[in-house]
Amino acid sequence: MQKVEGELTKQLGFIGTGKMGSPMVRNLLRAGYALRVYDPDPRQVAPLVDLGAQAVSSPGETVDEGGIVFSMVPDDEALKEIIFGDEGLLCSLGAGGIHVSMSTVSPGLAEQCAKLYARQGSAYLSAPVFGRPDVAEGGKLAIFLSGAHTAKERVLPHVSILGQHIFDFGEDAQAASVIKIAGNFLIAAALESMAEAAALVEKYGIERSHFMEMIGMTLFNCPVYRGYGPMIAEHRYHPALFRVPLGLKDVNLCMAAAQKAGVPMPLAHLVLDRLQVALNRERAALDWSALALGVSEDAGLL
Amino acid sequence: MQKVEGELTKQLGFIGTGKMGSPMVRNLLRAGYALRVYDPDPRQVAPLVDLGAQAVSSPGETVDEGGIVFSMVPDDEALKEIIFGDEGLLCSLGAGGIHVSMSTVSPGLAEQCAKLYARQGSAYLSAPVFGRPDVAEGGKLAIFLSGAHTAKERVLPHVSILGQHIFDFGEDAQAASVIKIAGNFLIAAALESMAEAAALVEKYGIERSHFMEMIGMTLFNCPVYRGYGPMIAEHRYHPALFRVPLGLKDVNLCMAAAQKAGVPMPLAHLVLDRLQVALNRERAALDWSALALGVSEDAGLL
């Protein structure tokens, strides 16, 4: 049964209740929604059940035909599993259903999903986000939306609970995915640039942190430089906000998307190699800004 | 005659009255200082004379022994000329004199000047700035100071008229120069990253400017990204804020400093090549963010 436009869906599904998904679920619960949640690891679900969520045992059970389901899973493989796997969403979502996919995945997979869902009358919305768990908790994420217009209108009330800035990038499901990937690339590029600059000033006897403070107060007084600058200045990569392998995964998505579209991105190559080196030097548990360790090692500083 | 500390020097010299120097002179005049100004091109000096400055015919005449002189000249060669050339500062400045050098020059030259001045009892202060002519006009520059402590104290009242943020980087004259160079490198790196990201999203059918607006409102809401983002999005490089050859000069300074110190900076190499390509394609009159044209050409977009 297709929902009438304008009618607010109060019953929602949510798949993937890890570090990012859990605070999102909590925000939706607080806002008065009923949630059926699923995660392959039941321990991730338990605390949410205490708060009123209903645990179900498969992705497909989180949503009825024509309903709305959100997902926040690690990667392409995980997304394929919850859609195409046993008791996956492709079977249960049905006509009029909407899948709001908030993970960072490849544009190609987003496009494929959008086509398959469209065939059965449901909609796949790309809705990746900028923001860490604490930002998610505060409902202050930046959310990039793309996909079928009517579906976007229907989920806007829910999405507005999760994020502060909602950016609409049109009807192509790939678009929001590309935007997220390009945004993450910008962050990675900023990490590399800070790391190189810090190594240079250090070699000339200047405190790395003095340089970082200055740029964070002047031309680069924005979250990426003010947040990562001190971490890189002090080589402080633990606890990790976003670990090396996740960064490598995202820059790999960027390279793959660039290659498919025939766009040379030498800077993306460079940060990809830095992250690979970090992984090869057993820094998987560190924050991805730890690519700066390789920069300092190359400069003979560590 | 060495000035007593604390006594405010009211008579100042200023060398180099181009786009950056002129607004600085105007600010000092407005603040009640008497200025002797010099520029190899007398037409640059005339409007300042109308405002009360006194034109002199050589660098050396801008300052008496023990006085304070500022300079804002294009490059290492120009700085050498006003110091070591005929009727240069090295002869006239004398014991107790201070040269506040606000140009972006090589750390090596800064160090050399500091040593030579010290021998005769005068001081060379590195005082390069962040900011464009309009920022200079508003007295809102960021100024990086390094050199002899007592000299810095004496010029602080004057420097504070020119800038909003004054950052002290210690007693090594090289330091502020390195800081400026490293800061400019960060800008150039940001240009390259925006250019690559913009090419990627464009190839996926997304409006470049939508992407730039989004990043300027979220993780990168700082002057560099908000200022250059729209220029790169729209390929709008004229009128130039900072022309390609100046950008190339500064990144060359960075590479030279890095090489001397043994710091590999692959990202600096990359932007150096982009700026060289821009120059080779006859874009010398464009803003240095025009390096993004090369990125789009490589992607087959132009």
Next chain:
Amino acid sequence: MQKVEGELTKQLGFIGTGKMGSPMVRNLLRAGYALRVYDPDPRQVAPLVDLGAQAVSSPGETVDEGGIVFSMVPDDEALKEIIFGDEGLLCSLGAGGIHVSMSTVSPGLAEQCAKLYARQGSAYLSAPVFGRPDVAEGGKLAIFLSGAHTAKERVLPHVSILGQHIFDFGEDAQAASVIKIAGNFLIAAALESMAEAAALVEKYGIERSHFMEMIGMTLFNCPVYRGYGPMIAEHRYHPALFRVPLGLKDVNLCMAAAQKAGVPMPLAHLVLDRLQVALNRERAALDWSALALGVSEDAGLL
């Protein structure tokens, strides 16, 4: 029926009779073998039928159970098609059969094929080659073999007709594929290095071809430099020996293999971008050494 070791198989299959495959078939015919040949384009097969080959209408018909079949097809997709497609080899080859796969394909596909064939008692041998059509015609290819030892022994007499140097890289089917990919990368890297060197000397007023002649007579007197050097010196890329898209495909295989194995290869990235730029500038019909045009354009020489 499994062939007894040592017995020479006189009836062979051959799939893919393009520029490389045709001369190989001719050599086998001349050596007295009976060949059943298949190519999706029948016009490629006709001239070989005139020489005594038997045309068949599917990959599977080229070989009987337990027989030997060679293939020389363009890429991973084509190889999958002849193995896993309708009337593909996987069904017809049967116990004791051997597929000698001479294309440049991804190591991952080689490994997958080897496993699947092994399950049914047949063998997949990786046997990619170095050499152009004229070298193939002369039976002077360099051939890299890897896969099951007994299978290699059985096909050695046939392979020796096709190539002058046969290099055995062990039992892992991936190995010969990696070797070929790494070898092609070395060629691409040599192209880039010659292109950069040629641009440099040209800017100093030196004849590019004089430089190339010199290196081809001294430290680099080997086929890659002596062959490609004059082409790059004279920017003579037509007729193409190996077209830009094929080069791009092969360097992409290299990057993918490197990424999978966690090996940073910045030089491979560099040549990948050069080839992509060549493609974006509509040079698909030119020899892959035409990446040198981009180098000269960047230097302002074209």
Next chain:
Amino acid sequence: MQKVEGELTKQLGFIGTGKMGSPMVRNLLRAGYALRVYDPDPRQVAPLVDLGAQAVSSPGETVDEGGIVFSMVPDDEALKEIIFGDEGLLCSLGAGGIHVSMSTVSPGLAEQCAKLYARQGSAYLSAPVFGRPDVAEGGKLAIFLSGAHTAKERVLPHVSILGQHIFDFGEDAQAASVIKIAGNFLIAAALESMAEAAALVEKYGIERSHFMEMIGMTLFNCPVYRGYGPMIAEHRYHPALFRVPLGLKDVNLCMAAAQKAGVPMPLAHLVLDRLQVALNRERAALDWSALALGVSEDAGLL
């Protein structure tokens, strides 16, 4: 006194009797020439005196007005010292004299020397070489000559004793210098490419040396690949044929020449960084092919 053309000069000067210069002096002595030799380190000269050379105590004393002097010194600084320093060549060489400069120096210095010598009627010939000490001993160097035609004719008999291949690159003294620099860049690029390829094959379980043997027998059967290939395969960098700092110096010369001429050379940047990393990791005593250690370290292999 200007020498009559065609008259063979039997008295020669030679400056710089290190690893390369000494065998050259020995070859000239064997051929019956009289040599006055100079080296700042007298111990380098002693063994040559035993063979008949005459030791002198300054560069200028090696040659009389109108004579011929060869030099083989480490770098630009050393060349400037023997020409412009106390009792340097510029004073003693005089009208009709010829300086055959066989070191690898910057094109700019070659040009400057040629101009200064020309003013006093003498000639500066650039005559850098390809070849190691053992090759010099055998008189089999490749020698690149550029400079005034008549001077080249006069020294050809002597130069022919030192080298097997003499390549004439015209009248511009810079030319031979650029050729040498570009040639050394090609070698460095080949080292990087071999190092990356070797890391790739090793990660796939293939013997590095098997790969290197294969390429040295097929497409790359030339001295650079056959010589350095086994060293890189076995990570055998001691004893050094050409140490890391010398390699770094030469690639720096290349970068500087490229920058001056506006030629982007990303591959030269890459190898420059590799050599810098090698130096930063205290590999100054190793052969420059030890840049391959960094490649393997980045890949997690060491």
